[in-house]
Amino acid sequence: MINVTINGKEIQVPRGTMLLEACRQAGADIPTFCHDPHLQLAGSCRMCVVEAKGRWNLLASCVMPAENGMEIETESPSVVEARKIILELLLARHDLSCHTCERDGDCRLQDYCYRYGVKESRFAGEIIHFSKEDPNPFIERDYDKCIMCTKCVRVCKEITGAEAINVKDRGHHAAISTAFDGNLADSTCVFCGQCIMVCPVGALTSKVSMGKGKPYQVEKVLTTCTYCGTGCTLELNVKDDTVVGVSSNRDERYSPVNQGALCVKGRFGWDFIHAEDRLTTPLIRKNGELQPASWDEALDFAAAKLKQIKEASGPDALAMFASARITNEENYLAQKFMRAVIGTNNVDHCARL
Amino acid sequence: MSNYKDIIASVKDTRGGIIEAFHALQKEYNYIPAEAFREAARVFKLSEAEAYGVGTFYSYLSFEKRGKYIIRMCESAPCHVAGADEVLKALENHLGIAVGETTPDGKFTLELTECIGQCQVTPVITVNSDPIGNIDPQRIAEVLAPFK
């Protein structure tokens, strides 16, 4: 263990602990854009800089291991000055249409500008505009709001493994891009939307939820995705008793299976919930027409038919085709039912197709 | 046009050598054709987005078709004080193109560059990386004559 003094408070941390962690442990609130505990460190946004006694420059706390005897100030005049100027530099290139932004109220740039009283930028020069054109149904890419934290690039590579996007060009002209600025649909993008999950501002948002509710207007209901047996946790965003979107819960305690990561279906495929033609009861065909029935009715009907076929034509006249949307345990029961109750090995599963 | 696959294959055993591949392609074509780029990404096991990020980072690499002769005018401070601006204007007039453009006959592309390390003979231009120093706006026609 080593000793570090943070804002006058001495604490002990294991050797190798990053200053960011140490500062948070000491109760200091350190702002970050590019830091994400699930991704490789970048150290690039420089919002987390702190002042260490005896150092000529500020230290990026997310990538600087604490050293024994370090004396750290997290809100010294030069730290605050640096953070304010960085925010002003970002504002100078940022499309400040917060009133129509999907992330209004849940935006780190807003939060930090509020925290440091940054009302406007003194850098009033050229703004480079990027095209929003990307005709995919899921991900809105508005790089006029991008702050170049590169979390989207890292999550695409490190968690999803798609490597569909990267930083292109350099300096002020650098931007997030697919190869040759192509559309996401023509890239290796799988539309998992993990990039939306990690974006700290409104640069990447869901087209499916657009205009349906701001972050503070929706209630987040923790649930399990029904699309497959993996059991990913997700949050249904509910406004006026209507699901308007899906967001990630990255807390391991609530989302032990996926830690917030989802696939295209889980993140964007929730429109069935309120679909007009969604089945809400079992249907039994009577006189050539499907008619609503109760579950008891439907199950009795199915059981009777299975019995009847087995008796008339033998167990091998029956087969079960199970679904990946149910769990492994349920699939186990399904095959057990076919073998032990019906007496046939005619069992298959959609995941084999 | 020689086969880009052979060009890439000739450097394929160079560890992390995609930049070497890009150089080799540019030596042949003066730019990196998209098809060849995709092959290089494949050979060096990079996603296309990653390889594109690498290729666009370096100012000597280009994904756009360029002329047979790439003229670069150095505009760094030592060349600047030696009159690079006037030389650049003279080059633009002589070639009839602006910086970043290629002559209609596909012969010359005019680019700007930062210091090319020939500061004993400022102002300096390069023609396909060969430096030519002590450029005088009056001398442009003479200097470029061998490339016509």
Place this chain on the structure above:
Amino acid sequence: MAEEKRIILEYADQINPENAGEYIKVGGYKGLEKARAMSRKDVIEEVKKSGLRGRGGAGFPAGLKWSFVPEAPVKYVVCNLDEGEPGTYKDRIICQKNAQAVLEGMAICGTAIDSTKGYIYCRGEYPYVVDLLNKAIDSAKEAGVLGDFDIEVRMGAGAYVCGEETALIESIEGNRGEPRFKPPFPGVEGLWGVPTIVNNVETFAALPYILSNGGEWFAGIGAPKYPGTKILTLTGDVNNATYFEVPTDYNLRDVIYTLGGGIKNGKKFKAVQVGGTSGAFIPEQNLNTPIDFDSMSAIGAALGSGAVLVLDETRDIVDVVTRIAKFFEHESCGKCNPCREGTFRAFELMEIINDGLGNAGDLDTLKILGRVMKNASFCGLGQAAPIPIQSTLQHFEHEYKRKFL
């Protein structure tokens, strides 16, 4: 004094740099032979004794850097030949005059840190130097002098930031040339994750002479705390704009007036920028300063790469600094916010001022922006980019103000 002292360039133009045999005839590869007969620890001690400090600009003691390298099955020696600092061409000159000394220096480092593989990262602007080095390596291999030490030349592609050692490593690995955070330092975790020593061409080229003549001999030359010689490249408004090798206690005024032959066309001196485009502008009153690292630091300047740009009395210093600001805007890698956005806005502000549209508020903005870039940027590029602006605001603020309408 006021004379050159040639160690690295002693046989310039007298031997063919490609030919190992010619180099051996003038005493070449003796240092390596000696190093191989010594223990690794003793080689490092000898280099420490010489006081040799990195010639790329940071001035870090070479022997100390080597001593941090841990034991590992694979280690690399990397030679930084990415000299992109405008006004600098000393590394090219060293290669074109004495390439074998660079190879020998790398092999000496290989002996000291127990590495058998070296890379030379040559900037993309020097394809002819790449050809020369490849021939020089072939010749040295043929002569058998490198033993089991292998050297491979890699080429940059027009990115100043790759002169930063971790960005250089990224580039050799085939990535975008963006710097890595430190620690871990390359000496512990460098190229492909293994211990790697990155030194400048000039640092490596000094090693053969240190080993063959002894560390003490080298420590006795020039400034005691930054001993040896330094190769300077003189540009701008001087009569004799060329390169020189001088002892490190050489006086800046003598660089301009003795070696440089004074200001061109009988004009008067206005300012000199030492250390390349990222260096400080120095006014007349500070000219009587030795060029060594610490003396330069004491007047708020830096020896840096050893480039010296002289401006005469007629020069528009704001215009020159505007051009320099464009350089940094062009070369910022874009990774960190202060540098990516800061170099862009600094250039914008300089253009406004240079065009006569500025005001005192713009100077205040430049000052605070420069301070934040220096304090908070990721690497040396963003940290140094404001220096030309800051130093001219310090010494030549009246020239800025004169531009205001």
